Amino acid sequence: MADFNKKGTVSITSPLGLAPYLEKEISELGFDINNIRDTGLEITASLNDCIRLNYLLRTAHRVHYLIDEIVVPNPDKLRNWIKSMPWEEWIHEDGYFSVTSRVDHPAIDNDQYANLVVKDAIADRIRFKKGQRPDSGSDLHQSVVFLYWTQDKARIFVDTSGESLSRRNYRSASSSAPMQETLAAGIIEATNWSPGQHFINPMTGGGTLVIEAVMKALNRAPASLRNNFGFMYIPGFDASIYQAVRDQANKQALKETNGKFIATDNDPNAIIIAQKNAQTAGVEHLIDFETCDITETTVPQGSGVVVVNPPYGIRLNENRDLRPLYKNIGDFMKTKCTGKTGYVFTGNLQLAKKIGLRPKSRTRFFNSTIECRLFEYPLYSGTKKN
Ligand SMILES: C[S@@+](CC[C@H](N)C(=O)[O-])C[C@H]1O[C@@H](n2cnc3c(N)ncnc32)[C@H](O)[C@@H]1O
Numbered sequence: 220m221a222d223f224n225k226k227g228t229v230s231i232t233s234p235l236g237l238a239p240y241l242e243k244e245i246s247e248l249g250f251d252i253n254n255i256r257d258t259g260l261e262i263t264a265s266l267n268d269c270i271r272l273n274y275l276l277r278t279a280h281r282v283h284y285l286i287d288e289i290v291v292p293n294p295d296k297l298r299n300w301i302k303s304m305p306w307e308e309w310i311h312e313d314g315y316f317s318v319t320s321r322v323d324h325p326a327i328d329n330d331q332y333a334n335l336v337v338k339d340a341i342a343d344r345i346r347f348k349k350g351q352r353p354d355s356g357s358d359l360h361q362s363v364v365f366l367y368w369t370q371d372k373a374r375i376f377v378d379t380s381g382e383s384l385s386r387r388n389y390r391s392a393s394s395s396a397p398m399q400e401t402l403a404a405g406i407i408e409a410t411n412w413s414p415g416q417h418f419i420n421p422m423t424g425g426g427t428l429v430i431e432a433v434m435k436a437l438n439r440a441p442a443s444l445r446n447n448f449g450f451m452y453i454p455g456f457d458a459s460i461y462q463a464v465r466d467q468a469n470k471q472a473l474k475e476t477n478g479k480f481i482a483t484d485n486d487p488n489a490i491i492i493a494q495k496n497a498q499t500a501g502v503e504h505l506i507d508f509e510t511c512d513i514t515e516t517t518v519p520q521g522s523g524v525v526v527v528n529p530p531y532g533i534r535l536n537e538n539r540d541l542r543p544l545y546k547n548i549g550d551f552m553k554t555k556c557t558g559k560t561g562y563v564f565t566g567n568l569q570l571a572k573k574i575g576l577r578p579k580s581r582t583r584f585f586n587s588t589i590e591c592r593l594f595e596y597p598l599y600s601g602t603k604k605n
Pocket residue numbers: 394395396397398399421422423424425426427428483484485486489511512513514528529530531544
């Protein structure tokens with residue numbers, strides 16, 4: 220069985236653009252960072268540490284524990300290398316596993332082929348050692364092995380997350396153009412909002428931004444609604460350690476928070492979905508929902524942020540002219556949100572100009588493959604137009 224206390228290399232992935240926020244989270248949890256890249260970072264940690272990381276990180280996608288790395292020039296060498304590893308210590312012979320990969324190698328023009336080579340080599344090894352082989356397939360709900368093979372360097376990991384950590388499990392109903400929970404968490408980190416201040420979220424859609432903000436304000440663990448992770452399927456997993464992580468996180472979560480959370484949308488269906496999602500997350504009672512046009516959103520007195528993710532005509536294939544909508548966002552912020560800081564997250568930089576306010580900052584993000592910006596507008600009285 221695997222040694223859950225042994226320190227090794229842990230690679231934590233995040234969506235493009237979120238690494239600075241992941242870095243902050245990791246440092247706050249007390250880990251030193253060995254190196255950082257566009258889509259994640261590496262630390263030294265044990266499998267027991269991975270349990271905590273999976274449970275507490277808001278901006279991470281996956282937590283990978285390195286098993287081995289070597290130079291692999293071709294698929295035959297890959298097969299032999301994988302077969303030589305003690306997979307019986309990592310995967311139960313009567314379990315289920317899947318293989319995922321990121322491959323950039325001249326000998327491989329199809330990632331699925333590399334996955335197949337790894338899958339067969341693991342199954343052969345376990346059958347040889349145990350007389351039985353685990354089932355395999357593409358589901359990520361049990362053991363997951365991740366191959367990273369670029370040029371000649373190959374690294375093989377156990378994916379201790381399984382399903383992406385973006386899956387918080389509160390989004391039961393699907394709204395149009397929802398953003399990933401990890402992206403919403405990163406956007407919140409990029410604002411100057413702090414728990415205790417108001418969080419106003421017109422154009423809330425499925426409510427991802429406002430729900431993530433409440434979860435943060437309550438110091439509630441992002442994975443508190445999950446009950447399945449890849450680490451649970453590693454032989455040697457001690458459920459009492461996982462339970463202790465949960466208990467400790469629950470103890471540190473708050474029941475109440477100051478500051479209002481306001482979520483509005485002009486689509487009544489979006490509000491129904493957002494309410495349902497908030498209910499599943501257990502935070503519905505802390506959010507004031509309203510179906511209305513952005514310009515009619517109630518804005519309470521006091522400090523806080525107004526965070527808007529308008530349609531931007533790419534993901535929703537909108538044909539309508541969105542310029543008046545963006546102008547209305549600017550007018551709404553100028554006239555009704557004085558004293559707050561306004562933020563607009565959009566993938567359409569031309570439309571953003573129609574907001575008519577001078578941004579103090581433009582933070583780059585990616586929504587899937589679409590390059591986006593989070594524009595920041597300080598809204599003091601007499602806020603200047605461009
Ligand atoms: C890109 S989606 C927001 C997605 C959201 N961030 C999420 O994660 O689900 C944009 C939302 O703006 C809403 N919307 C469009 N025009 C609006 C308007 N004039 N006033 C209020 N909401 C509007 C749409 O109904 C849609 O739900």
